[in-house]
Amino acid sequence: MAQLTSDNPILQLEDVRQRYPNGHVGLDGVSFDVATSEVVAIVGPSGCGKSTLLRCVNGLETIAGGSIRLDGQVITGPGVRWELIRQRVGMVFQEYELFPHLDVLGNLLLGPLKVAKEERTEATARALGLLERVGLADRADAWPRQLSGGQKQRVAIIRCLMMRPELLLLDEITASLDPEMVREVLDVVAGLAADGMTMLIVTHEMSFARAVADRVLFMDAGRVIETASPERFFNQPATDRARQFLAMFRFDGPPQRGGAPS
């Protein structure tokens, strides 16, 4: 097994198993480590368990076996205070899930003021700084409904950053965006990667995964099938299933009709 164990893993998954109430197996023994400042892209076909994996790390799904450690501390099992773990593990979802009853600034301040009990003036200054950074300095007072999908998703990302997470989970954050808005969101993520943010990214944007990830995890049927550097995974995938998966993203024109099979 290609186990890329690092010296200072911030996240360690060991034989993590998860099963949905309807009996569907979400995760079937997943083990891997994530090093500090590492960017791991998780790819794979729909239903392979990649979103489930992120949701388990954030306690939105309960695991049935194995363990997850954050900074050496086991965060699975009975009695875990998930609201404390989640302050350290940020998550951004596919849906533009800003809180519609709060304006942009209100969205950004909710966590710092209510959870982290931060000073309002200080948190506001930080929020404005982050807005500036993602090019939304003038939208602090806007309502979510006045923003485009890409703008909402950028706000959702910095809403997570407001909590100063040690680890960021991005769950297909560009999947519901119009194509012309994907880039602006990915640029923000690439900027975070450059700053050394540790991230677990579930994505269908293969070229993005290739550009930004330090490592690619290929999952299928609830298992990690292949772990490799982006170069290696996209150029010479080691498994047939990965090859089949990657072939779906290539379009070589319509299938030949009546042509001789090559």
Add this chain to the structure above:
Amino acid sequence: MVNSGLEVLFEGRNFIRLLAGLWTSLRIALAAFGLSAVFGLPFGLLLASKHRVVKFILRAYLRFIWIMPQLVLLFVAYFYASSALGLNLSGQAAAVIVFTAWGAAELSDLVRGAVTSVPRHQYESAQALGLTANQVQRLVVLPQSARRLLPQAVNLVTRMIKTTSLIVLIGVVEVLKVAQQIIDANRFSHPDAALWVYGTVFVLYFAACYPISRLAKHLEKKWPN
């Protein structure tokens, strides 16, 4: 001399009496709505929760109230309660009780709808920020539910005000009954009074309900969702 029905309105204390009748209607509707909120809000939260037994009981209650015409409930409360339970309720008290029972049922269903219409990912993204279950409810779910609930709740107030016209049948003298009394008292001197008096009642109901629905519109705009 033309005996216009319009004169009837301003004869003696007629207009004041109509206003007093309207006040009776409003008082009953508003008291019942206030009590409905006291019961309906927690009922609705329970309906949106996972307590199976409580939900079953509340649903049975809802069904019962929905099936029964309000008039039947009024008769039951007014006549049956006194004969079977020995409670000698005034018409107004019976009306408040019945309207509360009805309003609590309606409101609880509206609350349930408002709370359950908050999408799942709203809960999840709030949780993901580290909010406790209580904070998720208090800071994210309930404010959004309130904004969804408000127009429908206000609509319920206006429906309650209008439905008070039934309570004349258990002997409460409200605006419609006063109107009838005025018309009857002037039947010979002003045969066409009915049009004017009922027209006034129409205007009075409108004057009572319109500001309330305007308020709902205003709040809907102020609290965009």
